[in-house]
Amino acid sequence: MIEYRDVDKVYDKDLKALSNINIKIKPGEFVSIVGQSGTGKSTLLKLLTREEFPTAGRVIFYDIDLGELSKKELPFHRRRIGVIFQDFKLLPARTTYENVAFALEVSGKSSDEIKKNVPQILDIVGLGNKFNSYPRELSGGEQQRVAIARSLVHHPEVLIADEPTGNLDIINTWEIIDLLLKINKLGTTVVLATHDKETVDRISRRVIAIDDGRVIRDQEQGKYML
Numbered sequence: 716m717i718e719y720r721d722v723d724k725v726y727d728k729d730l731k732a733l734s735n736i737n738i739k740i741k742p743g744e745f746v747s748i749v750g751q752s753g754t755g756k757s758t759l760l761k762l763l764t765r766e767e768f769p770t771a772g773r774v775i776f777y778d779i780d781l782g783e784l785s786k787k788e789l790p791f792h793r794r795r796i797g798v799i800f801q802d803f804k805l806l807p808a809r810t811t812y813e814n815v816a817f818a819l820e821v822s823g824k825s826s827d828e829i830k831k832n833v834p835q836i837l838d839i840v841g842l843g844n845k846f847n848s849y850p851r852e853l854s855g856g857e858q859q860r861v862a863i864a865r866s867l868v869h870h871p872e873v874l875i876a877d878e879p880t881g882n883l884d885i886i887n888t889w890e891i892i893d894l895l896l897k898i899n900k901l902g903t904t905v906v907l908a909t910h911d912k913e914t915v916d917r918i919s920r921r922v923i924a925i926d927d928g929r930v931i932r933d934q935e936q937g938k939y940m941l
Contacts, residue, residue, distance in 0.1 A: 716741060717763065717873070717904070722772035724758050724928075732758040733928045736772070740906065742872070745899045747915045748908040749939050750925040756908040759925070760875050763906075764796055765789060777872070794822065797866030797874040797903075801881035803858045805850045811837065811861050812846040818865045832868055840864045840894060856887030863894060873904045880911060888914060912939035 717740040724733040733755045740746055748756050761767040762774045765781050774781045776792070784792055805814050812833055819829045837843050840860040850858055859879060866874060876895060880888040892914055899905045909915060915922055915938065922937025923930060932940060 716775070716777060717906075718773075718775040719759070719762070720773045720775065722762065722769045722774060724755075724762065724767065725770040731928055733762075733769075736928075736930060738923060738930065738933070740904065742904055743899070743902060745896065745905045745918065745920040746907070747918060747920065747922045747937075747939075748906065748925060749910060749915055749922055751910055754925045755928040756925060757877060760798075760877055760906065760908055763873075763875065764793060764798060790822075794869040795872050797863075797869070797871040799859070799862045799866050799874070799876050799879050801878040803850070803855075803862045803882075805858055805861055807850050810847050810849055811842055811853070811864075814850070814861055815865045815868055818868050822869070833864075836864045836867050839867070839898075854887065855883050856890050859883065859887070859891050860894065863891075863898075867898070867903075871903065873906065874898060876905065876907045876909075878909055879907070880909070880914060889917075892918065915939040 719736045719738045722733055722736040723731065725731050736759065748759060750756050758767060762769055763776065765784060768782060806817065809817065815833050815836060816829045819832065837846065840863050842857065842860050842864065845853065845857065853861065880891050883891065895905050895907065919936055922934050922939065924932040924940065
């Protein structure tokens with residue numbers, strides 16, 4: 716369970732990014748967080764990864780108050796959450812396989828674990844035939860698939876997708892959304908932040924609309940409405 720309890724976030728005393736946020740997300744849900752740029756979507760997600768602290772209120776992740784996490788506990792917490800972005804953040808000098816393997820290397824996994832897990836994850840995202848390709852040799856949609864694979868190697872309970880299709884054409888956008896739905900069907904909670912109306916309407920899952928830092932709408936099978 717993810718829960719935001721009476722959360723405020725204020726920057727520089729006079730910029731209130733979030734105000735009185737109360738949200739519960741159940742394990743296995745697919746939730747779209749919608750709103751125009753600057754309305755607080757990214758701040759909401761950064762509170763979940765503990766890149767930001769709430770000014771007031773609490774953020775709970777599977778019975779853990781994130782405000783009480785120690786620096787030692789933080790890396791483990793972040794491995795429980797996969798994150799993908801609009802810009803793919805791939806290492807240009809590494810192949811598809813190496814980009815995904817790197818996420819395991821930095822967490823101290825053995826070479827045997829890496830050899831076992833990376834091919835499985837690349838198969839899930841449909842890149843089993845692109846092991847040796849460099850990012851420059853891949854389409855935008857394929858690069859985002861590599862980023863998704865990298866976010867999944869730790870088998871996270873939650874996948875955060877922050878405007879993941881912002882740099883993609885319509886065909887690649889649908890392919891990435893279909894992949895996120897597949898990942899969700901396998902049991903991973905997915906939290907999608909977007910301002911793409913067509914994407915949200917097509918998904919037809921839970922939609923939480925944010926405007927000026929406040930939740931203005933929360934619908935179980937919602938559409939993009941502000």
